[in-house]
Amino acid sequence: MKMLDFNQKIHSKVQCTSHVLVGDIGGTTTDFGILGKKNGKIILLVSIHYKSRDITNFTSVVADMLAYVKGEFGWTLRHACFAAACPISKNATVCNLTNLNLHIRKTDLCRKTSLRHVTLINDFQAIAYGVSVLRGKQLVNAKRGKSVEKAPRVVLGAGTGLGKGILLYDDKKKIYVPFSSEGGHTPLPIINKEEFQLLEFIRKRKKHNYVEWEDVLSGRGLVHMYLFAGTKKKFTKTKYSKEVHSSGYNSRLISLYKHKDKHCHAAFLMFLKFYGRCAKSFALDTMAVGGVYIAGGIAADNAEIFTHDIFRKEFTFSEKMGHVLEKIPVTVIADYNVSLYGAAVVAFSK
Template sequence: MAQHDNEPNFPFPILIGDIGGTNARFAILVDAHSEPKAFPNVATADFATIDEAIQTSVLDKTSLQPRSAILAVAGPVDGDEIDLTNCPWVVRPKQMIAELGFNEVVVVNDFAAQALAVASLDESHRHQIGKGRIEPHASRIVLGPGTGLGVAGLVYAQRRWIPVPGEGGHIDMGPRSKRDFEIFPHLEQIDGRISAEQLLCGRGIVNIYRAICAADGRDASLSTPADITTAGLAGEEPAAETLRLFATYLGRCAGDLALIFMAQGGVYLAGGISQKVIKALEGPEFRAAFEDKAPHQGLLSAMPTFVMTHPLAALSGLAAYARTPGLFGIAIEGRHWKRGGL
């Protein structure tokens, strides 16, 4: 393995955490050779702070005292107080060191962790949708419909994988087909625009469903993403059309991002929603929309698309980074706190 200057070396045991808008997942990595010891998922609404959640759900449940913490959070990492985008928790690493007993804390974007998983998971944890072949060291993209829409790129350079997180879920989406032009006027907007996240997440499923009902003059009898998804997978209209359009819009968005990153290493769909709607994604709509990028249909048709099926993919990615940080190019300047400021 290539050596790099200033490679971090985190002391074990290491607490790893994947904190989203709705749920938080934690595990402890005892050493570089062990599998993560996972704890039950935590609903962020059940705890006032992340510190309380860690203390109650992890530290009080084990005799292990983690010396380090590597946390992936749904939001931009900036400064000593890190706000989550879709959750009222605020991550304060210095306070964690003072009160929870860590010597070091690293905080990264949650989709950096998903990108790490893309680089480290084997084929048993990915389900291919359509055709295409992975180019081993080519760029990759990960998208995750969940509470919001997370997006990250992954590039290979200097013998390491480098995650490129961003806010790609907030790019514009517009109507294209005749049906789109019937539905889009009824979609809920944010400041006059429809972003990808307005369609490609849990509330996006509800947004599409309500717009279909409004366009067709029907009552919107279903109100939750779970109910709409269940009905859609059972073939009940208009929920089934909702899933077909969801797959179409996800394919369009994924294809755009694949072109931006030239993702010949593959496009990877993360998160629980992607896993739940695999049946819908295997229909013709997703790949057709993904490849329909004239004049580059041939380029897109050769790019593989996958659903990541590991139940705790982000934690797996963080564990891979914790074991061998030198294999991954994560910039931790400004995202790494140590006891005593050393």
């Protein structure tokens, strides 16, 4: 069987004493990484990227990749951790991708590949673990505040879907321990007439009455708002809007042209407002006075936009809890590989 096409990137040539295989399996892309450890520091060495919809047998892809890595770099990998965009079974042995017809089974991976120890975790658990090892330019301050030591933290991020995770400090382990959430599938709250019109617009497009957070905070959510904005105002056509249209309304192009095209800009500001509201709701639900972290591909590509007043005002707007929200710092995770780092933290701990 022919090995699937993939893209590869060399991140570092540092000689490490041990290596692990990790993966971040999402609805659009599946990213694998080989990370090493040297002097206690986790280092991303190589990343390998597939289109998720090309993968029909996850175990076979992992087996092919392990053989490739051994031949290309001389590494025999025994420990792995895979982070998937879905709930993980109670015994953490099986996961079925939420936005993709793909199944991952721990027993198959250990039986049919060279791996001897495999851990399956939720993708936002991986991001939560990854936050602890990121530094400097990997993190962007979006809203200043004062983090309360050992207090709850939350992480959320829009990509193919909307993921959420909660971090609680463990006094015995002396680390933050992440807990997964499926809060992206809770109902979308609306507060004015225009937002109700957006709600009705999305209902008609998806042909379902249930509209959830993920329907606005995701790639398809950005498309929903771009199309909705076009029903509210007639925008002058530009070469950028023509490209968006000819692409079938590609969310990456809408994001890319947010400063060059007024239609794209309007959609992105609406997107940003809902992002602020979602972050606020999650922070108050959990009293995350330890801080809010924003992750996901859209955030990594647009870290600077989260300093916009629209996000900050929406995040702090509250009749009774504004004084609490004002003090909570918001940080954007600018390193797209945060899930790989987080999965490596787990893999190295086994």
